Amino acid sequence: VLLEGMTHLPDGAFRGRTSLVSVACPRSLVSIGNGAFHSCSSLTTITLPAGLTSIGGYGLTSIGDHAFHSCSSLTTITFPACLTSIGNGAFHSCSSLTTITFPACLTSIGRHAFFGCSALTSITFPASLTSIDYAAFHSCSALASVNLPAGLTSIGQHAFHSCSALASVNLPAGLTSIGYAAFHSCSALASVNLPAGLTSIGYAAFHSCSALASVNLPAGLTSIGRHAFDGCSALASVNLPAGLTSIGRHAFHSCSALASVNLPAGLTSIGRHAFHSCSALASVTFPAGLTSIGDWAFVCCSSLTSVAFPAGLTSIGEGAFDHCSALVSVTFPAGLTSIASRAFFGC
Template sequence: MKQIIKRGSFFTLMFMLLGCLSLYAADNDLITKQITIHLEKAGTLPDRIGSSKKYKITNLKIIGEINGTDLRMIREMAGSISYGNSTDGKLSVLDLSEAKIVEGGDSYYTDYDNNNNYYTSNDVIGRMAFFGCSGLMSLNLPAGITEIDYGAFALCSGLTSLTLPAGITSIGSWAFQYCSGLTSLTLPAGITEISDGAFALCNGLTSLTLPAGITSIGHDAFYKCSGLTSLNLPAGITSIGTNAFWNCSGLTSLNLPAGITSIGYNAFEGCSGLTSLNLPAGITSIGDYAFRRCSGLTSLTLPAGITSIGNWAFANCSGLTSIYVYAEKVPKIGSNTFEGVDAKKCTLYVPMGTRDDYWLSSFGDYFENIVEFDVTGIDKTTTSTDVEEVARYSVNGQRLSAPTKGLNIVKYSNGSVKKVAIR
C-alpha cells in the first residue's frame, strides 16, 4: 500500500511540474515589452501586426490615425471579437494617447440582436467600442476625444486605470457598466450630466470626482456601486434619477446640493451606511422607495417646502430615532412610507401648533411620540458635558465646518439632534 501511495505521489508531482513548465512556456511566449507602432495610414494595423503575433502582444502603443478596421483588430487583441465573443488575445496595456480616431474602415462591432454594425467617427470612442474587453487593465485615450458613446467600456472588468482627456463633454449611457476593477476616476470639467447607468455595477469604485458643471444624474447612474463611501455632488445638480444610487451600501456621507427639487424613485434605496440625512430647502417631493432600507439612518430632517413623500420612501429605516419636519402644512405621504420604523423609539418633531394636524394625518399611524419644536428658536435641552458634537448643518441641510450665524442643526455623539441659534 505504501508503494502505491509513493508511486501515485511521484506521478502527481511529475504532472504538476510538467503543467508548470507548460504554463511557463506559454507565458514565456508572450511579448511583454511595449510594442510601438506608427501607422502612416488608418486601417493598416492588421497588416503591421500579422496573425502570428496578434494574440501574443500584451503592451501596445499606437501613433497615428486609426479607424474601424484598426479598432476591430485591437478588440480581438484585447480578448473580444467584433460581436462580443472572447478570443485568445492577451493585450492588457493600451496607449492611444498619440493616436487619433477617424471615420472609415470596417465595422468594429456587430450587434446581431438589433442587426446593427458600428463604425468609427472622428474623435469619438464609439458605441460598444471596447465592450467585453475584460483583459484590458490600463488604457490611455487619444487626447482629442470629445465623446464616449453608449456602452463603450461596458464589461471591461479588468480595467483598473483610465485617464479621461480634458476635451470630453459627453459620456453615454451604460458607458462603464460592470467596470468592477475601476477604483477611482476623475471626470473632465466639460461634462454636464451623468447619463443613465453610466457607472452601474462599478462596485470597486471608491473615489469619484465630479466636475462643477454637472446638472443631472440619470437613472441607474451609480446603481450598486457598493464601494463608494462618500460623494460630493456639485452645486448645480437639480435632479437625481430613478435608482441613481440604489444599493450603494458603502455610502456613509452624502451632501445634497441646494438646487435639487426632487428625488427619484428608488434613488437611495439600500444605502444602509448613511447615518444622517438633511434634505435641501428646495426639495418638494420624495419619490417612492427613495430611501427604503437605509437602516443606518438615525436622524432625518425634512425641509419646510416638502409637499409629498412617496410610497415606502423611508420604509425599513429601522435605525431612525428622530425626524424633524419643518413643513407647517402636513405633507401628503403615500402608503407604507414609514413602514418598519420603530414607533416607540423614533420621535417626530413638528412645528409649533401643528402637533394635532400631524397626529390626525397619516403620520399619526406611524409615530407615538410627536413633539412640537420652535423652528426659529433655540432648543431648550441642555447638552451634557460628556456628549460631543459630531456634525453641524444649516437649516438647508448644508454641512457646516463651524458654528454659523442663524439656526444650526447639531448632531451629538449620543445620537441626539438639537437646534441651536447662533447670534
C-alpha cells in the same frame, strides 16, 4: 503572409480562422474589408502597411465596426496618428488586450468598442476625445483607473458598467451629464468627485458601487436619477446641494451605511423608495418647502428614531415609514391632509 501586389482584402477574408497567429500585410494593400479578422482567436500580431487607406469601408482615420471582434490573443495595439474614431465593437472581446494608448486626434469611441476586454488594465485618453459611447468599456474587469480628458462632455450609457476593479475616476470639469448605468457595478470604486458643471446624474449611474464611501455632489446639480446610488452599501455621507429639486425613485435604496441626510431647501418631493432600507439612517432634516413624501420613501429605516415634518407638508405616501422599528416620535404639521395606508405600519 499576403502576396505583394494585393490591393484589397475582402470582407470576412479570415473570419473564424482560429489558428491564424500573425499577419504581414503587403505594402501594396490599401483596404481591408468588413470583419476581415473577426474571431481570429489566436491572432497576436498584425502589421499594417503605411499605404493602407481604409479598414471595414472606413478611411484610415477610423477603425470599422467589429473589425477585430473576438481576437482573443491580441495583447497590444498601436494606433496610427491620424485615427479620429473607433467603430462599434471594433475590439469587442479582445480578452488578452492589456494596454491602450490612443492617438492625439481621436474624438470618439463607438458602442461596445472594448466590451469584454477583461485583461485591459490601463487606458490613456487623448485631450481631443469628446464622447464615449454606449457600453464602450463594459466588463473591462481589470481596469483600475480612468483619467477622463477635459474636452469630454458626456459619458454614455453603461460606458464603464461592471468594471469591477475600477477604484479611481477623474471626471473632467466640462462634464454635464453621466449616462444611464455608466458606472453600474464598479464595486471597487471608493470615492467620486463630481465636477461643478454637472447638472444631472442618470438612472442607476452608480448602482451597486458597493465600496463607494463618499460623494461630493456639485452645487449646480438639480436632479438625481432613479436608482442612481442604489446598493451603495458603504456610502456613509452625502452632501446634497441647495439647488437639488428632485430625488428619483430608489435613488439611495439600500445605502445601509448612510447615517444622516440633510435635505436641501429647494427639494419639493422625495421619490418612491428613495431611502428604502437605509438601515443606519438615524437623522433626516426635512426642508420647509417639502410638500410630499413618496410611497415607501423611508421603509425599513430601522435606526430612525424621530421625524419632524415641515409646515408645508400635505401628504405622506403609502408605506413611507413602514417598519421604521426605532421610530418613537413624529410631529405632524397642521396642514397635513393625507396619510396613506401603511405609512407607519410596523413602527
